[in-house]
Amino acid sequence: MLKINRHAMPEQPAEIRRRNFEEVALGYDEATAVEEAKRCLNCPKPRCVGGCPVNIYIPKFIHAVSEGDFASAIKIIKEKSSLPAVCGRVCPQEKQCESRCVLGIKGEPVAIGRLERFVADYAREHGLDKVDPSEIAARNGKKVAIVGSGPSGLACAGVLAQKGYDVTIFEVLHAAGGVLMYGIPQFRLPKEIVQHEIEGLKQMGVHVQTNAIIGRTFTIDELMKEEGFDAVYIATGAGLPHFMHIPGEQFNGVYAANEFLTRVNLMKAYTFPRAATPVFIGKKVAVVGGGNVAMDAARTAMRLGAEHVYIVYRRGEDELPARKEEVGHAKEEGIEFCLLNNPVQICGNDQGWVTGVECIRMELGEPDASGRRSPVAIKDSNYILEVDEVIMAIGQGPNPLIHQTTPDLEVNRRGNIVADENGATSMPGVYAGGDIVTGAATVISAMGAGKKAAAAIDEYLTK
Numbered sequence: 001m002l003k004i005n006r007h008a009m010p011e012q013p014a015e016i017r018r019r020n021f022e023e024v025a026l027g028y029d030e031a032t033a034v035e036e037a038k039r040c041l042n043c044p045k046p047r048c049v050g051g052c053p054v055n056i057y058i059p060k061f062i063h064a065v066s067e068g069d070f071a072s073a074i075k076i077i078k079e080k081s082s083l084p085a086v087c088g089r090v091c092p093q094e095k096q097c098e099s100r101c102v103l104g105i106k107g108e109p110v111a112i113g114r115l116e117r118f119v120a121d122y123a124r125e126h127g128l129d130k131v132d133p134s135e136i137a138a139r140n141g142k143k144v145a146i147v148g149s150g151p152s153g154l155a156c157a158g159v160l161a162q163k164g165y166d167v168t169i170f171e172v173l174h175a176a177g178g179v180l181m182y183g184i185p186q187f188r189l190p191k192e193i194v195q196h197e198i199e200g201l202k203q204m205g206v207h208v209q210t211n212a213i214i215g216r217t218f219t220i221d222e223l224m225k226e227e228g229f230d231a232v233y234i235a236t237g238a239g240l241p242h243f244m245h246i247p248g249e250q251f252n253g254v255y256a257a258n259e260f261l262t263r264v265n266l267m268k269a270y271t272f273p274r275a276a277t278p279v280f281i282g283k284k285v286a287v288v289g290g291g292n293v294a295m296d297a298a299r300t301a302m303r304l305g306a307e308h309v310y311i312v313y314r315r316g317e318d319e320l321p322a323r324k325e326e327v328g329h330a331k332e333e334g335i336e337f338c339l340l341n342n343p344v345q346i347c348g349n350d351q352g353w354v355t356g357v358e359c360i361r362m363e364l365g366e367p368d369a370s371g372r373r374s375p376v377a378i379k380d381s382n383y384i385l386e387v388d389e390v391i392m393a394i395g396q397g398p399n400p401l402i403h404q405t406t407p408d409l410e411v412n413r414r415g416n417i418v419a420d421e422n423g424a425t426s427m428p429g430v431y432a433g434g435d436i437v438t439g440a441a442t443v444i445s446a447m448g449a450g451k452k453a454a455a456a457i458d459e460y461l462t463k
Contacts, residue, residue: 150178
């Protein structure tokens with residue numbers, strides 16, 4: 001049998017894209033998508049399905065693509081996933097479905113994520129993903145509140161609306177979409193795609209109330225006792241940034257990655273003064289961390305005009321938690337990697353502005369609890385990395401507001417809500433899922449939690 005290599009993703013050239021916010025990956029055309037789909041072996045026992053957190057029947061949709069039947073392909077995907085255009089762009093398929101593809105044993109796996117993106121984009125552009133009113137159950141008179149409009153909340157809302165529930169999403173910010181809007185840059189996930197998916201939910205009858213702070217506008221108890229909601233799903237994510245608690249973090253020019261990306265992605269700071277939100281960009285920027293958020297922040301700073309951008313990470317390249325694709329894109333765009341380095345303090349001047357980061361060089365020791373080799377400081381290896389801006393991208397945790405205003409809601413020592421595998425919490429009728437339960441994870445795993453919780457809420461309300 002003739003071996004066909006995996007088809008590359010067309011992209012903007014690095015020297016051009018590093019200074020614009022247009023999407024980097026350009027997507028397959030029809031002919032390429034069909035050819036890539038034909039690589040699929042259509043295994044009788046497809047391992048790839050088990051690698052998908054929402055269990056999309058992958059061979060079936062890929063077979064439809066191989067025959068040019070894109071209408072059937074989107075219908076198959078939509079049976080399980082409410083956000084295919086998003087997941088096709090940002091999910092780590094290389095660690096999930098594609099990691100189990102049989103073709104990947106001796107070669108390259110089928111480009112499942114790229115095909116999902118193609119199908120979703122084709123359906124959007126040709127009106128194939130419009131809501132079919134006949135597939136929406138009649139209203140059953142029950143109301144469900146969704147707290148948070150990120151991927152978990154959106155997935156839960158979609159399932160419940162389809163089953164006939166009156167669903168209202170409460171979003172703290174002025175635009176729905178959660179981390180999909182504020183956290184992921186335009187060049188990776190265009191915001192019009194996120195809003196298209198949300199419009200689809202509105203067509204299903206889902207209400208979206210923005211600028212609503214649960215814990216202030218309403219408490220969880222008030223939603224249920226005074227506003228008449230029969231159940232609540234908490235999907236507020238992990239948006240509280242972590243800091244290193246080292247000297248100098250108070251200097252001007254130090255950002256949390258969450259704030260930095262929110263200013264740019266959601267508040268369009270890159271268009272200042274047309275947008276009223278400014279953002280400071282130094283000539284030399286250090287981004288501390290090695291995950292996808294760090295790559296997003298570094299690549300954003302480059303696009304905003306920084307001359308030199310450094311990724312400062314305490315482990316080596318093999319330990320970088322970011323997707324290999326994002327690391328590769330960052331390198332192509334001129335991001336410099338200062339690996340096996342750890343900040344010990346941030347330096348500043350008399351005016352209170354950042355002038356550098358004092359780092360200590362590291363080496364890898366024995367594996368830690370996660371299985372990664374622990375970084376160990378090399379004595380007397382300190383040096384100053386001269387920068388005028390520092391962006392902290394070392395993780396984030398749960399905002400404590402809901403817990404503080406809902407004393408009956410059990411949380412663990414990290415502040416994450418305690419919930420069972422179906423999302424049930426310590427309070428009857430209150431469910432939770434996604435990053436607020438697990439800590440920071442992936443878009444598709446959050447969606448999976450939302451779908452599970454929706455099924456559990458439906459069972460709870462139909463007893």
